[in-house]
Amino acid sequence: MSPATRSRDGWRDSSSICRRPGGDGMKAVVPYPTLVGDVTFRVGSVRMDGVPVPLETISTEHKVVALHDVLRRHWEEVRLEVRAELPEKEVAAGPWSDIVCVAVLAEGSTNSRVVRRLRTGGDGGRSASVPLQRGAFRSRATLSVAVVATVDGVPGRIIGTSTENWTVDLSAKEPVLRRGPDVREVDFRTGEEWLRPYKDAPWLVEVAGERPTVHLNTAFEGITGLLGPGGGPLERAVRDTVAAEVAVDAWTAMFHAAVSELELGDDGAPEWPEGWRDWALRSLLPDIFPDLSPGDALAEVYARRTHGAGWDELQSRVQFAVARRARVFRRVGSLIRELDRSSQEALP
Template sequence: MKAYPYRRLAGPVSLRVTAVELKVPGESREPLDTKAFSVVEQVVALGGTGFDDWESARLKLSATIPSKATAPDSGWSDVSVVAVLTEKATNARTVVPLESTTESGREWTGFLDVWRADHRDRASLSVHVVARADGVPGRVIATAQNEWIVDLSAEAPRRQRELDVVIAGFREGPQWRRPFREVPWIVDTSGDVAAVHVNTDFEGLTDLLSGSGSGVEGLVRDLLLAQMCTDVWTAVFHAAVGDLEVEEDGTPLFPHDWRGEVLREMLPDVMPGRPLEEALGEVHRRRTEAAGWIDLQPRIHFAATRRAEMPKALSTTIRGLDRLQQRADA
């Protein structure tokens, strides 16, 4: 938890995207269907709009803040509300002011333009309440608890990204895959989305994974998929903690892309009973210092196997093989 040298605004601050329009070359702005953004997921998806040459997207925003922010006896003055769009991959940052629409000062609205040339993947959208506090202007006295995500490539507004699966032979194709031609799969965490590459040159693997048979084949397939998922969760966790941004005081920050999603998902099992920020700090400390990182590996493996449901898959396989053996002996 951060400490501030001035009084902060208590109460919820919320942000909503209520409409999205696209600017297409030579055309007027095209309003998008509500399927392009989700209030539940808090995601705007610009990859499935049907316009490949759009230049910018205009988001209509609505924010709600506690009315005491603008009360005469609040102790704050010059209160304003701003929306901030940031993307780590490009270091892009856009700040726009919102306008108050009610006498109580609770409701604020405005527009924010997302320029396609300024962004590459996923940007985070938040809202801040800014005021003069203790005589100092421009202090942030409150921030929305949840950020929206503006995804330039997604076709559907989903917060949790799906894993990218690449089916290809390793003997040919990109040079970087060829040294791994003897393994069934590898996990690549270098891209905007983590990907598992399945080796079609590994004899029988493709037929097994794509099969729909039951019996021993089905049991082996499900166990193999669980093992693959375990490898994926382990790899993406190590990638996520391997290159964290830190503040001046050494506090690590959650990444804004899939790496942040992975950490929020796995940290409760890696560091049980601790708040997410504290757990991230402890994992970062152990990784960067001499002691503790090796001791943490069993917890990371445990978290990965739980996400992959490996215990369930293994138990099902053991029971299934036992039933098949009993039938064979009967």
């Protein structure tokens, strides 16, 4: 048995296909040995211009740091104190060298990225202070950890990544993970200029920003009242069905927006996008390709989009997945039953 072959510890000979951890906890196929154990980390504290930020702005449960309601209007820098835990026995025994653990803070909308090396402390943990400059980041950044090493003589190979990442939200008042779309009521006739060509539409989904938004057209007669609370069983069934149709449009738009931004990583596999695009894909892919792992499903979607083969068939899968996510089948069934009941009650 060669030194690089030891199935008990999870690594294999580099000539075989190995799997690298992805952001979904699954494994992306790469042709070199990688860590099997989990890489985890947390944000222990935050300082704003050297002053400790209240612990209420940090949520370990949601893995979010919220900075909007910090009572300091003018600040220049936030420092995130990060501590990571690695499968140290596996790291020490594996077929790699020159091991470096780094924290990566990145925001797609501004293309900002900060990388800091985590240093090993006396207790064996790995820690770093990661700076966030206010002028470089705009809204929401993702904090992750990666383990890099020389493998088979090739430096800079990623042998492990954090199983769960953190979100640093500059616009959030509370440290909770915001994922779904915002709903905004606006008169399309007098609202932003780009909405005016759609003045006859009851709603419109926007996916170009940091967060998807469903614009409800208040100029469309009855739409806001229909989607409001109250009413009898039939009115509620109609409302739920219309709301499901809005959700279908939102999920469909989010899926295609997320897929359009997929890019290949250094290992040749498509990378998970950031923010709500990541969430949308992870939510829908299990219903689109129920027999595939999330990582393999992402690769399948990327291949179909890139090469065209199977793209038309994929649309049927997407249609089913978004309808299921929006509970269309249940809500349409409820509406049919309520209509039938109402018609029976109307008979003499």
